[in-house]
Amino acid sequence: MTDTVSDGEASDGKTDAGMVIVGAGECGARAALALREAGYAGPVTLLDAEAHDPYERPPLSKDAILAETPVPKGIGGAERLAEAGIAFRRSRKAHAIDRARKTVVCDDGSELPYERLLIATGARPRPLPGNDRGAEAPNVVTLRTLDDAARIRAALGPGKRLAVIGGGFIGLELAASARRLGAEVTVIEALPRLLSRAVPEEIAAVLHERHAAEGARILTGARVAGIEEAGVALADGTTVAADLIVVGIGAMPNVELAEEAGLALENGVAVDATLASSDPDIFAAGDCCSVPMPLYDGRRVRLESWRSAQEQGGLAARNMLGAGETVSAVPWFWSDQYDLTLQIAGLADGAGSHVRREGKDGAFLIFHLAPDGRLLSASGIGPGNAVAKEIRLAEMLIARRATPDPQALADPGVNLKKLL
Template identity: 60%
Template sequence: MNRPANKIVIVGAGECGARAAFALREKGYEGDITLIGAEPHLPYERPPLSKEGLAGQLDPKYVADAERYEAAGIQVLTDAAVQAIDRGAKTVRISDGRDLSYNRLLLATGASPRPFPGHSPTSSLVRVLRTHAEAAAIRLKLAPGKLLAIIGGGFIGLELASTARKFGAEVVLLEGLPRVLSRGVPEEIAAVVAERHRLEGVDIRCNARIADIEERGEKVEIDLDDGGILIADLVVVGIGAIPNTALAEAAGLAIDNGIAVDETLCTSDPDIFAAGDCCSFPLGHYDGRRIRLEAWRNAQDQGTLAAANLLGAAETIASVPWFWSDQYDLTLQIAGLADGAVLTVQRDLGDGAFILFHLDASGRLISASGIGTGNAIARDIRLAEMLIAAGKRPDPQALGSTDIKLKALLAA
């Protein structure tokens, strides 16, 4: 490694930023570490916000407690928004007017929910879900006799629908496309998820077009293009996220569907790195295609990788994209990216659980998608992830046969 910097500042106190801070210590770095977050909380995990985090807890699920940060010598600044980066002076300006100097800087600024056009994300009745405060406000409306309207049939919307039904709220989910989970989830798996929601009483309406949303007292009126009207107690918008790039863009860093980084997570400034939801990066497993991931595992992996490279390791991104979602008793997991697949092979695992393997034109396994109850698919998805990372071209018939273990294909 090169000689390490003696002042590292991390902007963004989420999963990625916190993971990077602790990884720096684990790798032997002894200099100053300052972790800056705009929220009043210590870094916490966001996946629970659409699930158990809606149970009304006073505190979020923290990545670590205050004592652990103190023991590691990590200074955490909360309620401190970073307003500007001065690359020449190597300082960041925070909201209390102070300038903090750095030798190396990590941007882990995450992403923000995309608001419904024409509506403020701060409305009390038309909300988004990204922070603990937003989850707490949504929870107040989840009760029998209340109707929750969810706009968007992606992971967030469906997980929220599942949680809302547990609290007894009625749920209508409006999706503009022909099916739910249209981004990155095979149709066969999306159909299983949709049917499970319908069995639980969720009213899923696909191909829904919204003409207008208007707040009327304590209710929200949603006017649909087909003339239908929906009156809800709360509307939650889950139509995607926008990477938080304003700070980087104002500093003159390259932007390309997020803060553009190379395979080591370095930005266009050699002393500034970016990681997590906010950055786009070339992925070697997919011929250097530039992608951006909004995923818990990616935030962890890139936090660790960024820590190594802030210290001069020059390690490249090697992890395979991985996503998961829990809804009712179902677990959905996806390893890899299925774009470019020309052949899909199904492996049935029993009790309704199955995995779809996606291969490209050369026969290389590029993705695996599975669904089942509990941990039914976890082991095989993990082995599929290893097959993808190894660039394997397994026999399609072997992939579809439960008589042949995936571990054997990995060893072949």
Template identity: 65%
Template sequence: LELAASARKLGATVTVLEAQPRILMRGVPAEIAEIIHKAHQAEGVKVLTGQGITAIADDGTQVRITLADRQDIVADLAVIGIGAVPVTALAAEAGLAIDNGIAVDENLCTADPDVFAAGDCCSFPLAVYGGRRVRLEAWRNAQEQGALAAKNMLGANEAHAAVPWFWSDQYGLTLQIAGLSDEGRSTVRRDLYDGAFILFHLAEDGRLVAASGIGPGNAVARDIRLAEMLIAKRATPAPEALGSQSVKLKSLLAA
């Protein structure tokens, strides 16, 4: 989608094909995904969801994509996003545990005490989610884990405690998400300004487990950062406080 937005800004005619029923299903709430979908449509991007592909033919001058409904899409260029697969062959040959990547503990240590792994290639337990094992593909995670692995190689013995976070900029809109939204069982909305808003995701016990925000520029950045800190503290703020513009998130953090 970021590539589609950039291509459209450069004047290209763009069609996005998505096999899932909607865009951004893996980690973005439907309410926010719909805003991004409409932003692409408003910019002239054709977004086709729920589309299976039966054939792709490239004759050197154009690409012809045949959809499951027999519709043909013809383009000068096709960019295919199929996800990422962690490279674990060397780790497996060395006898290390593999679990959706190279399995490490909270200190980023593998099954071998002399071997550490960090970044996109490793899966690790998140204490804030009860030890749920995840593998993250985001630059900040790789940066933080690289530094922590180096410290632990030197004997620091520090646990990885960062809250997952990512962002995306498209057409002047910024999407930011802290935490894992699929851990939530209820949602509270806080409206900000210029159409910006944040969805706070709460677990069954009332604990804040994620926050998803969208708005122009940096409209949601400060509140998402505060939400990230609340998630790390395993805070259980009152839903009415989260949804009220008159209650500052910083005051909830202090409480």
């Protein structure tokens, strides 16, 4: 597969200084296109270590697993990038940043001069501590890329045994997909319940019950002692038999490029509210960076979110052109498992109280309020889009720093729109 070469790249392979983006995931690809949408006519180069056209990652644990052959959901294919005058270099890794010369050095020795640089290198799966067999064990995998999804899909089917280490979003979505394919599934979670850091206990309980009803085995409070050829050895002396083991215990930001360049780090590349790093000509966005959130008293947060990657990609592009906009979007997350959809708006950290609001067909929402009454977050679960409208309205309330009446929030007869 060859590179997509378009405006900005000369015949000798060198590129005039312009905008360079490292990472062609959701954030990087959207940023490249956003530069053109904002009217930038100079050179734009998009650099990515993967061999594929830019694609979305959320379907990897769902639709891509359910398909006989995983098919990516594209963001901006080679043709679209070329039409936009974007030089897309796939299978090319950024090796170093020379800040003095304002140049990105690639793994093939080529150099890309930049006027502004965006680091959108994303994150990678956190390795399993104490895995004495090593990451190269043939039956131990992670899920982050299209190639990972293809490898997992090939190992699933009726009678196959899958062990998922980690009861977070990715692990549970994969477990649901594997059950639909007829595989035997065991989810191993070290903490007392699923999704301990992500959702209220009531919502986690619904998901636990649903996975169990679908035939998945859920083990909470289960510590992994090691990986064996037969499966996963637990601290209580038992072994979970598995043909395939997927480790899903979180992600680590890819900051090596930024770190070697001497940029400030704090749970990712430390950026300000405009997504500028400690070097004013270098921006960072998406899963690899942490940003102070004005809505949450400037608390620095690293968001691993599809929507945040989209929003930050566009924001970074505009600010690379001098817009000076600050982060204002409310964090938003979602997960599909079986016929249930979970949606979350905002961040619940620092909440002093919460209220529950019942919906139709078993759906419900949990609202978290700050001690001063301000709405901080809303989490909801139900079949299909049962909670989508109310989560969207809650998102608007959070953005306006609203202090709604808790009784009104809890009353399903009160239209949340009236609280805006």
